Amino acid sequence: MDATIVEVSTRILDIPTIRPHKMSVATMNNQSIVLVRVKTSDGIEGIGEATTIGGLNYGGESPESIKTNIDSYFAPLIIGQSATRLAALRKLINKTIKDNRFAKSAVETALYDAYAKRLGVPLNALFGGAIADEVSVAWTLASGDTRKDIAEAEQLLEQRRHNIFKLKVGMRAPKDDIKHIAAIRKALGDDISIRIDVNQGWSETQAIQNLRPLADAGVELIEQPIHEKNLAGLSRLTALGILPIMADESLKGPEDGFMLAKHKCADVYAIKIEQAGGLQNARDLIGIAQAADIALYGGTMLEGSISTIASAHLFATLNKLEWGTELFGPLLLKDEILATPLDYSDFTLKIPTGPGLGISLDEDKVNFYTRK
Numbered sequence: 001m002d003a004t005i006v007e008v009s010t011r012i013l014d015i016p017t018i019r020p021h022k023m024s025v026a027t028m029n030n031q032s033i034v035l036v037r038v039k040t041s042d043g044i045e046g047i048g049e050a051t052t053i054g055g056l057n058y059g060g061e062s063p064e065s066i067k068t069n070i071d072s073y074f075a076p077l078i079i080g081q082s083a084t085r086l087a088a089l090r091k092l093i094n095k096t097i098k099d100n101r102f103a104k105s106a107v108e109t110a111l112y113d114a115y116a117k118r119l120g121v122p123l124n125a126l127f128g129g130a131i132a133d134e135v136s137v138a139w140t141l142a143s144g145d146t147r148k149d150i151a152e153a154e155q156l157l158e159q160r161r162h163n164i165f166k167l168k169v170g171m172r173a174p175k176d177d178i179k180h181i182a183a184i185r186k187a188l189g190d191d192i193s194i195r196i197d198v199n200q201g202w203s204e205t206q207a208i209q210n211l212r213p214l215a216d217a218g219v220e221l222i223e224q225p226i227h228e229k230n231l232a233g234l235s236r237l238t239a240l241g242i243l244p245i246m247a248d249e250s251l252k253g254p255e256d257g258f259m260l261a262k263h264k265c266a267d268v269y270a271i272k273i274e275q276a277g278g279l280q281n282a283r284d285l286i287g288i289a290q291a292a293d294i295a296l297y298g299g300t301m302l303e304g305s306i307s308t309i310a311s312a313h314l315f316a317t318l319n320k321l322e323w324g325t326e327l328f329g330p331l332l333l334k335d336e337i338l339a340t341p342l343d344y345s346d347f348t349l350k351i352p353t354g355p356g357l358g359i360s361l362d363e364d365k366v367n368f369y370t371r372k
């Protein structure tokens, strides 16, 4: 008999960050992880995860809303359904539940983890199999202090953990951001890749005025400089050709991917499984980018280990990931909830080879960090 879904449970884990993470949208001192477990009638458990950035600072879903909506709407809908008909489950969920992309991503990850475990294959096999054994991982410098950022980057280079850095800007005046970027570039040298993320912090005029000075300061890529809805502005910035423009907040699924491609709004797409609405939607979005000759970057919602490794499984199946990934989320947290931490070494994250996500939880840690 076909295995059915028998239980869906959620909890929120609150884990402190190693330092305040300062962005133009929020300062994070801890991350709240919604952990989803799906149990099936043949005794398999799949796990998934959703995080947001600063509660509701980044988008319309919060850890609390994700938990409530999974408990109240997703769980009753999918309990009793076949656990092996993933496309039918996706159709049912999308027909019955609008929006809630982050919750959908967490539930879908758990369903894919369970399915791959049942088949005895790594999750990436469900997307054609990994081409790469590892993905490169950028680190975000966001302490808010230039000297601290330089010291942090130097330590990470020394440890061979990261040699690509994304700088969070858009909180200060642009001219002060440029001084900050130039100081970091000078300290780290020319071989290090420096990108910036404005998180929509600038007007189009500010962005136009600053593209050339940013390029002169050694920036290689600029992420979401202006408001997510200003597609015409993004298109104009991209057409200038001064710096590659990456879309992040503007991309909330394949339909946005199509609109942005149609109007040439970006050179690069930041692919995030949560923002896309799950692994399969992210794959659909990737297909649109590939068809439109838009380069790819593996983004993060500062997720913990579960969603980070789910993303890594998908990204490892791509024939090109021109700008690498920023799947460093677990390293921003003071503690790890896995029995064996993810393998970050030699500037990369290794793709596990075991069944499903290829990870297992440390249940004591999970209980310790569960919100009471």
Ligand code: MUC
Residues within 6 Å of the ligand: 023, 053, 140, 142, 197, 199, 248, 299, 300, 301, 302, 326
């Ligand atoms: C974002 O906007 O890209 C990713 C890395 C980071 O530090 O913040 C996130 C969100």
Ligand code: MG
Residues within 6 Å of the ligand: 197, 199, 223, 224, 248, 249, 270
């Ligand atoms: Mg971003």
